[in-house]
Amino acid sequence: MRTMLKAGMLALTLVAMPFAAQAGTLEGVAIGAGSGAVIAGPPGAIVGGVVGAVVGGPDVVRRNHRHCWINRDGYRRCAWR
Numbered sequence: 001m002r003t004m005l006k007a008g009m010l011a012l013t014l015v016a017m018p019f020a021a022q023a024g025t026l027e028g029v030a031i032g033a034g035s036g037a038v039i040a041g042p043p044g045a046i047v048g049g050v051v052g053a054v055v056g057g058p059d060v061v062r063r064n065h066r067h068c069w070i071n072r073d074g075y076r077r078c079a080w081r
Contacts, residue, residue: 028052 029052036048068078 025053025056028054028056 029049032048032050032052032055033045034048036044036046036051038044040047065081066078067081068076071077
């Protein structure tokens, strides 16, 4: 039984690899399922995964860079790119 579970998890991981571009959704599912499993067990993992997919998670794939400058009045201004 453990061998089948490990093989299933490996297959699921390999199938999910191409979807890494949708990181916000996948991270939301992972965070929601993990926290739901801790709080309410398997039903909580399912509900948490669904809520995490809808809400989304932190987008760590996209790199935002902050660009800062000093304006004419001498104040430092920053913008995200």
